[in-house]
Amino acid sequence: MVTIKDVAARAGVAFKTVSRVINKDETVKAGNREKVLRAIEELGYRPNRAAQMTRRKKSGVVGFIADELLDVPYTFDIIRGAQDEAWRSNKELMVVNVSERKYSASGAVEHLLAHRVEGVIYASMYHRQVIIPELLNTVPTVLANCYDQNHAFTCIVPDELNAARQITNQLLDKGYRRVVFLNLNPKIIAAELRKQGVEEAFRQRFGSTDNLHVESVINDVDNREVSTTRERAKALITEFKPDAIICGQDPMAVEVYFVAQALGLQVGRDIGIASFDNWDVLPQLVEPQLSTMALPHYDMGKWAFNYLQGPQTINSKKHTAPFEFIRRASF
Known part of the structure; x- marks a missing residue:
C-alpha cells in the first residue's frame, strides 16, 4: 500500500507538505503542489479518510x-x-x-x-x-x-409565488388574455402560493381575474390522490375557451397536450401551454417542447x-x- 511518506519521497518534499496539499492548503507553493500531485498520480496514492477523521477534531x-x-x-x-x-x-x-x-x-x-x-x-x-x-x-x-x-x-x-407571477407574465407579454390554471392538490403549499402568484399577476395587469379560471385537478379521494386533468382540460377548453393553459406540473402538461391534440388544436399555435418544474427530460419529449419554470x-x-x-x-x-x-x- 502506498503511504504518504512514499509520496513525499517521490516528490522530494517534506511529509507535512504532502499532508497540506491533500488537505487543500492554499499556502503551499505552486511548484511543490505540482510535484506532490504528480507523485500522487504516478503512485496511485489514495488518502485514508478514516485515519484523517481519527486525527482531526472535525470529521469532515x-x-x-x-x-x-x-x-x-x-x-x-x-x-x-x-x-x-x-x-x-x-x-x-x-x-x-x-x-x-x-x-x-x-x-x-x-x-x-x-x-x-x-x-x-x-x-x-x-x-x-x-x-x-x-x-x-x-x-x-x-x-x-x-x-x-x-x-x-x-x-x-422554492420561490413558488414569484415563479407563478413570472410564468403568467410571460404568457401575458405574448398576448394571451384568457387563461386556465390547472393547479396541484390544494393541500400542498406550492398549490397555494402558485395560485396566489397567478391571480396577482392578472390583477396587476388587468385589475381583475375575470378572464382567469383556477381549478385544482389533483385532489384526495379515499386517502389517495386522483387526477382529473384530462376530463377537466377537455371541458374547460370547450366551455371556457382559453387561449392558454398553465399546468401545475410537467406531467399534467403532457396530458393537456394529448387533450389539445384530440380536439384538433396545435400547441403553440392554437393554444399556449406553460408549466412548472422542468421535470428531467419530460418537457423535451413533447412537440413542441414545453416552456416551464425549473425548480431550483x-x-x-x-x-x-x-x-x-x-x-x-x-x-x-x-x-x-x-x-x-x-x-x-x-x-
Whole structure:
C-alpha cells in the first residue's frame, strides 16, 4: 500500500507538505503542489479518510437526510448541488434515505451522529412542512425544500409565488388574455402560493381575474390522490375557451397536450401551454417542447451545504430560491 511518506519521497518534499496539499492548503507553493500531485498520480496514492477523521477534531463529514427524495428522479439535483459543494470543500457527504413506510428519520439522525457529522441537511421530495427529530437540535442543521412545523430551523425553499407571477407574465407579454390554471392538490403549499402568484399577476395587469379560471385537478379521494386533468382540460377548453393553459406540473402538461391534440388544436399555435418544474427530460419529449419554470433544486442543495460551512448568523430563518424560466416553444 502506498503511504504518504512514499509520496513525499517521490516528490522530494517534506511529509507535512504532502499532508497540506491533500488537505487543500492554499499556502503551499505552486511548484511543490505540482510535484506532490504528480507523485500522487504516478503512485496511485489514495488518502485514508478514516485515519484523517481519527486525527482531526472535525470529521469532515456532512450528513444529508433525503426524506423520500429518491422517490422522484428530478429531485436528485438537491443532492447533486450539495455533493458538488462538498467535493469543492474537501468534505464527505453522507446520504441517508428515509420514508414514512420504511426508514425513520430518527434512526437516520442517530446513524449520522455516530459518524460525527459536522452538520445535517434535511431535504424533502417536495415543498412541504416536516416533523424534525429532536436529536437534530444537537447538531447544526438546515432544511432544503421543506420547513419545520415550529419554524425553528433555517430553511431554503422554492420561490413558488414569484415563479407563478413570472410564468403568467410571460404568457401575458405574448398576448394571451384568457387563461386556465390547472393547479396541484390544494393541500400542498406550492398549490397555494402558485395560485396566489397567478391571480396577482392578472390583477396587476388587468385589475381583475375575470378572464382567469383556477381549478385544482389533483385532489384526495379515499386517502389517495386522483387526477382529473384530462376530463377537466377537455371541458374547460370547450366551455371556457382559453387561449392558454398553465399546468401545475410537467406531467399534467403532457396530458393537456394529448387533450389539445384530440380536439384538433396545435400547441403553440392554437393554444399556449406553460408549466412548472422542468421535470428531467419530460418537457423535451413533447412537440413542441414545453416552456416551464425549473425548480431550483440544484441551487437549494448548494445553498444548504454552504450555509452549514458559514458562521450561521443569518437572522432570517426562511430563504427562497428563484425558479428559472426555460423558454421553449409551447407558447
